[in-house]
Amino acid sequence: MTLDDLKKQVCEANRALETYGLVTLTWGNVSGIDRERNLVVIKPSGIPYRELKHSDMVVVDLSSGRVVEGKYRPSSDTPTHIILYQGFPGIGGVTHTHSAFAVMYAQAGMSISPMGSTHADHFYGEIPLTRTLTKREVETEYEVNTGRVIVERFKAIDPVAMPGVLVINHGPFTWGKTPEESLVNSVALEAVAKMSYGAYVLNPSAGPMPRHLLDKHFTRKHGPKAYYGQNKR
Numbered sequence: 001m002t003l004d005d006l007k008k009q010v011c012e013a014n015r016a017l018e019t020y021g022l023v024t025l026t027w028g029n030v031s032g033i034d035r036e037r038n039l040v041v042i043k044p045s046g047i048p049y050r051e052l053k054h055s056d057m058v059v060v061d062l063s064s065g066r067v068v069e070g071k072y073r074p075s076s077d078t079p080t081h082i083i084l085y086q087g088f089p090g091i092g093g094v095t096h097t098h099s100a101f102a103v104m105y106a107q108a109g110m111s112i113s114p115m116g117s118t119h120a121d122h123f124y125g126e127i128p129l130t131r132t133l134t135k136r137e138v139e140t141e142y143e144v145n146t147g148r149v150i151v152e153r154f155k156a157i158d159p160v161a162m163p164g165v166l167v168i169n170h171g172p173f174t175w176g177k178t179p180e181e182s183l184v185n186s187v188a189l190e191a192v193a194k195m196s197y198g199a200y201v202l203n204p205s206a207g208p209m210p211r212h213l214l215d216k217h218f219t220r221k222h223g224p225k226a227y228y229g230q231n232k233r
Contacts, residue, residue: 003039003059006032006179010041010093011054013179017097018049020187028097029075032179033085035092038062042081044072062086076143083147084175088159093179095186101193102172105129109168112189112196113208119196120209120217122188124161128153132168146170161222164189 013030017023026049031042040060047056058070058078065082067074075081081094105112112127114120119127130149137145150165150173163185164174172193174185199206208214221228 001034003034003037003041004054006034006041007054007057007059009179010043010057011052013093013095013183014043015049015052016183017095017186020183022097022099022186022190023049024098028095028099029077029081030093030095030179030183031075031078031081032093033062033091039068040078040082040085042074042078044070045075047072077146079141079143080147080150080173083144083151084173087147087151088154088175090160090177091163091175091182092177093182094173094175095179095182096171096173097186097190098171099186099190099193101197102166102190103170104197105193106166106168106171111166112193114214115196115199115206115209117209117213117217118188119192120214121221122185123164123192124158124218124222125214126208127164127166127189127192128157128162129166130168161218 010030010032017028022028026046029043031040033040040062041057044056044058058072058074059068060074060078061068062082062085065079077096084094111129114125130153133145133149146167163176164172166172172189174182174189176182176185219225
C-alpha cells in the first residue's frame, strides 16, 4: 500500500466519524500507520470533517512525532496516537472520539462491564478505565502521558482482544488492524456504552453476562475457532 492509499483510508475514516454520529464539532480523529516507513497519517487539527480531502492529511514520524509532510498542523492528540502505535505494535489504526455514552462512563469513572452478546462480539471482557493523570503528567507532555496511562493500563490486557479503553475524565480510544477497523470498534464501543447505560437504568442491579456466554460470542468472531461471516479467499 502506498502512502497516498493510507491517506485516503485515514481521510475516509475521519469523514465517517460524522456519518456515524460519533463526533460533535471537530472532537475526534482517526490515524493510520505505515509500519515499513515508520510514518503515521492523521487528521489535521480543527478542520471540519466534511471539508477534509486526503491531501489534507498530515504525515508524522513515528519516532520523533515530527511533521514530515502536510500543510496543516496535525491533531493535538497526535502524541497519544504515537504512544499507542509504539506500545501496541500489532495495531494499524487508532480512533479517538468524544461520543456521548462512552464519555459518560469516562466522566463517571466507570469501566463498561460485558452485559450481553453485542459487547462480547467486539470486546473480550470489561472495557477498562485508565487511572487519573497526575497534576505533573497533565502539565508536562499531557497528550504523551495520556498515551502512557493507556499502555500502562494494558500491561495485563491483550490489546487485540480488547481494542478499546476509556480515559478517565476524557473519553474513548479504540484501535484495530486498519484505520477503518479502529473506527468500527469506536462505533461498537459507543453502542455497547449506550446499551449498558440503558440496562442499568432499567435494572440498577444488573450484572455482567456469564463467562461461558462471553467466551462463546467472542470466539465465534475472533481467533482460530471463528465461524462468523464468510471465509476470506
